[in-house]
Amino acid sequence: MTDEAVEHRRLIIAGSGIAGLSAAIYAARSNNDPLVLEGDEPGGQLTLTTDVANYPGFPDGISGPDLVNNMKEQARQFGTEIDHGIVTDVEADGRPFRVELRDGTVYTCDGLIVASGASARTLGIPGEDELMGFGVSTCATCDGAFFRGEDMLVIGGGDAAMEEANFLTKFADTVYIAHRREEFRAEDYWIDRIEEKVEAGDVKIMKNTEAVEIHGSEEDGVDHVDLVRHPGGHPTDKLDAPDTEQLQLDVGAVFLAIGHTPNTDYLEGTGVEMDDAGYLETQGGDGGGQTKTAVEGIFGAGDVVDHHYQQAATAGGMGVKAALDADDYLEDTVTAEAAEGEEVSAEADD
Numbered sequence: 153m154t155d156e157a158v159e160h161r162r163l164i165i166a167g168s169g170i171a172g173l174s175a176a177i178y179a180a181r182s183n184n185d186p187l188v189l190e191g192d193e194p195g196g197q198l199t200l201t202t203d204v205a206n207y208p209g210f211p212d213g214i215s216g217p218d219l220v221n222n223m224k225e226q227a228r229q230f231g232t233e234i235d236h237g238i239v240t241d242v243e244a245d246g247r248p249f250r251v252e253l254r255d256g257t258v259y260t261c262d263g264l265i266v267a268s269g270a271s272a273r274t275l276g277i278p279g280e281d282e283l284m285g286f287g288v289s290t291c292a293t294c295d296g297a298f299f300r301g302e303d304m305l306v307i308g309g310g311d312a313a314m315e316e317a318n319f320l321t322k323f324a325d326t327v328y329i330a331h332r333r334e335e336f337r338a339e340d341y342w343i344d345r346i347e348e349k350v351e352a353g354d355v356k357i358m359k360n361t362e363a364v365e366i367h368g369s370e371e372d373g374v375d376h377v378d379l380v381r382h383p384g385g386h387p388t389d390k391l392d393a394p395d396t397e398q399l400q401l402d403v404g405a406v407f408l409a410i411g412h413t414p415n416t417d418y419l420e421g422t423g424v425e426m427d428d429a430g431y432l433e434t435q436g437g438d439g440g441g442q443t444k445t446a447v448e449g450i451f452g453a454g455d456v457v458d459h460h461y462q463q464a465a466t467a468g469g470m471g472v473k474a475a476l477d478a479d480d481y482l483e484d485t486v487t488a489e490a491a492e493g494e495e496v497s498a499e500a501d502d
């Protein structure tokens with residue numbers, strides 16, 4: 153550890169999504185004085201949706217930003233500090249841990265809850281990067297209204313793709329959904345809603361179809377998308393097969409809803425274990441198990457661990473578990489060691 157100016161915290165929570173804020177509410181109520189570092193997406197992914205219909209306790213639904221703001225208020229009421237900070241590096245070869253932020257701020261902390269979620273994945277096809285923000289987007293609720301009256305393409309087959317397509321029907325002439333497999337992964341609730349839109353003529357579904365290039369320009373936005381379709385799915389694996397079809401779709405916007413990459417780069421070298429995709433490995437396995445990572449004192453919660461459920465309620469539940477696990481750890485180690493130290497110095501004084 154260098155002699156740089158650092159501020160010490162008992163517990164830092166990296167991430168201000170549902171997992172981080174749920175952890176903060178519990179950690180603050182356990183007198184662990186949490187500092188939440190918000191990252192570059194304050195409130196997390198849920199702020200991108202105006203329609204959260206499945207979060208328990210809200211029979212009429214609630215908008216994502218409202219839900220997140222309620223949780224922030226609740227966390228602050230119990231003494232949580234919430235600060236804008238993006239963690240870029242963690243050193244965990246001894247306690248306290250060292251946490252460095254992008255703006256150069258350095259903290260030390262006794263416990264760390266990693267709740268930094270996952271970021272939208274992109275396809276890596278030509279035109280995608282060049283036109284990101286110029287007709288290509290990973291957030292329909294943010295950008296859909298800019299393309300009112302145009303045809304739009306949503307790429308993906310899970311809940312987010314269905315929800316985004318459903319939302320875009322407010323603005324689009326026709327919404328196309330291209331999915332590279334035969335079956336959607338989305339919940340029946342969303343599939344049923346999309347089927348209603350298909351019947352109404354607002355949505356057209358293209359299964360076993362993959363986008364291969366997006367055409368357009370910064371000045372004029374997206375012009376059209378080249379796609380391939382193969383009845384056996386994963387069409388780009390079968391470009392030479394005789395029954396692979398080449399398609400061109402004239403759309404004004406493309407929305408990517410193809411999953412997420414966990415935000416865990418800053419944990420490289422800490423000893424925290426991650427799977428091949430970068431999701432945290434926690435004791436008890438993924439999908440809602442325990443929250444302890446391979447480094448004692450570092451806990452994981454929410455979508456950064458759980459690539460199976462990826463729901464607000466499951467992320468929140470895991471945040472609660474992480475706060476409780478962190479409390480046990482802080483009591484058993486930091487508080488107990490401090491008490492031992494006091495005893496030793498009292499004996500020395502005698």
Ligand SMILES: Cc1cc2nc3c(=O)[nH]c(=O)nc-3n(C[C@H](O)[C@H](O)[C@H](O)COP(=O)(O)OP(=O)(O)OC[C@H]3O[C@@H](n4cnc5c(N)ncnc54)[C@H](O)[C@@H]3O)c2cc1C
Pocket residue numbers: 166167168169170171172189190191192193194195196197198200201203204205206207237238239240267268269270312315415418453454455456462463464465467
């Ligand atoms: C459009 C959309 C609609 C959805 N609708 C629903 C729905 O209706 N119902 C439902 O249950 N789920 C829904 N989800 C899924 C739900 O939003 C996620 O499962 C949930 O937000 C995960 O919470 P999280 O706290 O684990 O992560 P996230 O919400 O991803 O939050 C991660 C947080 O970590 C921060 N962060 C990232 N990197 C760093 C860093 N280096 N340092 C500090 N902080 C960092 C980010 O800024 C962010 O605050 C939806 C998702 C999307 C995208």
